[in-house]
Amino acid sequence: MKKLSLVFAAIFSALMILSLTPPQQPQAATDDSLARIQQKGTLIMGNSPNYPPYEFTTNVNGKEKIVGMDIEIGKQIAKDLGVKLVVKKMDFDSLLVALETGKVDMILSGFSPTAERKQHVDFSDTYYTAKQDIIVLKTDKGYYQSRTSFNNKKVGAVVGSIAYDLIKQQMPGATPVGMQNASDLVLALKAHKIDGIVKDSASAVAYANADTSLAAIDGHFTVSGSESGNAIALPKGSLALQTAINKSIAKIKQKDLINKQFLPAAAKYISTGAETHSMWHYWTYFAKGVGYTIGISFVALIVGALLGALLAFVRLGSITWLKTLANAYVAFVRGTPLMVQVMFIYFGLGMFYNISAIVAGTLAVGLNSAAYVSEIFRGGIEAIAPGQSEAARSLGLSQKDTMRYVVFPQALTAIWPALGNEFISLIKETSIVSIIGVADLIYQLRIVQADTYRGVLPITIAMVLYFIMTYSLSKVLKHFEKKMHHANA
Structure with a gap:
């Protein structure tokens, strides 16, 4: 009887693995990715709102609100498509699974189009490019000059992000420490559990401006090609949706909306949140x-x-x-x-x-x-x-x-x-x-x-x-x- 139980347990395990593996979708004769979204009237955006100024939560009149540069980009794309934007929140390392299993229509969450990710999903054009900085304690700013200063040190990054890969690839003397979100990394840095945090420069500067105990330094990382920027991840084969989104991105770039509107709006919320320290x-x-x-x-x-x-x-x-x-x-x-x-x-x-x-x-x-x-x-x-x-x-x-x-x-x-x-x-x-x-x-x-x-x-x-x-x-x-x-x- 015990052997039979083990056999059934093995069968259950196999079924679980098969279910988690996305089935290979046959190449459709016609691409209905855009028409399907317009028909249902919503564009579901996968997002991990813990990455200021790209996406983060704030308290507005006692209510939770997701704000940030990526949220504004998502709203603009949804407006151009004539649909309503729906933001679905989850951990960063769950986003790809959500896209592959149809839980979301796109991922807009500070995502970089790496070669590995391109094997599983398609990407839009790059909408924003920024270098990678390292957040350190302000008292240690004089000690650390760049990524080469962290030999035998612990450096943190969000699991699944390009920053985590950069630590392993370009900081061979450092020990990478992966965590689920930025707030845990900052807490670990302040508790001296890690010595630095690799983050996108816009996010690193935002944290440093909001917290006087932190400082952002240039990591002097080498990131080539499209991997140096952020793009929107889409399901494989969704060419019609990709084309429509690229048109919106081109319009956003042409009008320089990110620097003129989206980032300043995010900075306002970061400042407000930083000043509101009462837990009540x-x-x-x-x-x-x-x-x-x-x-x-x-x-x-x-x-x-x-x-x-x-x-x-x-x-x-x-x-x-x-x-x-x-x-x-x-x-x-x-x-x-x-x-x-x-x-x-x-x-x-x-x-x-x-x-x-x-x-x-x-x-x-x-x-x-x-x-x-x-x-x-x-x-x-x-x-x-x-x-x-x-x-x-x-x-x-x-x-x-x-x-x-x-x-x-x-x-x-x-x-x-x-x-x-x-x-x-x-x-x-x-x-x-x-x-x-x-x-x-x-x-x-x-x-x-x-x-x-x-x-x-x-x-x-x-x-x-x-x-x-x-x-x-x-x-x-x-x-x-x-x-x-x-x-x-």
Whole structure:
């Protein structure tokens, strides 16, 4: 039976890999990429809003707003196409997967058209070209002169960015450190965990101007060809859409809108955000994050408890093929990271059915919890002495009634502390859904960090909020535990 479970787990793994691999699209006789967008009336733009002045979030009258140069470019393109711009937020290293699986129509997020990326997607003309700088602490500015000054030092960059590749290629004496977003890198720099951050010059100067403890120096990197600029990533074969977008880019360049309008507008928001350091100003962000976290946890808890109990009963039942499938499911889910499961449901299953980020995240957390809840239920039920069931059956109770009135109540009392731990862990595990753009507490924390340029205080507030949620739940669970013990006394 164990061998069969392993076989099914292997089959599940193979299916997951196949689903995550974008199918080869046949060459269409006619390219409908532009017509399809105009027909639906929206242009969905993939974006990672933590890269000032290209794209970042700010607080405008208590409401979150995504602003920046790339956002303005996206609006101009959508206007020229006669459609509405829809910005879909997610981690930077998830953008390519989102484009390849049809979650977004284009990527406009400080993207550089590298040779490796061109193998998977098409690119528009370059809309902006800038050199790469290195952000350092102002107190260290005299020590570091260029990229050659970082031998035996740790240098950070956003994972998946051209800056990260430049560290590996042109800073051989430095140790590259990759992180998911710019605010984490700045926090690491201030905490002396890294010695520098490689970023696009416009972004580096923006951070340095907004934070008096930082400085930007010229990295003197050598970047040739189109890789030195930023372009818009598009699905392979979308020539009609590419042509239309290139016309918009040409108009933007001709009127010099980036330097005359888009960058100055972004600088205004950066200045405003840098001056707004009161955490109370961002209470709506944290409240929204707590709301999403509690909502996701509650739904995932119900899914996990019901499905987990069902799996436990199936695994304890007598139907062989159902037991095999249930064992394979539990083995597979427990043997793969929750992050991978979230991405699989959102991107993999999203290739066949358009599932929203919050539904995908909630479903992934619930399905993951079900595997662990199943083990808790199974262990608790099997721990009940067989004599209990035998005595109940001898009194004329059916197998169903024996489980319902004798075995399960005793098992539930015994496993309640373990279930409580799983439910408390569930609240903390929901933080993983931020990678696909769900506005949970972690996602809101990053927004506040990016907007205020403060790293530790938002983290401290998030820690306190998580503690309040988990402590409150633990007290509720403790109350019911006492009632169950009192009832069984």
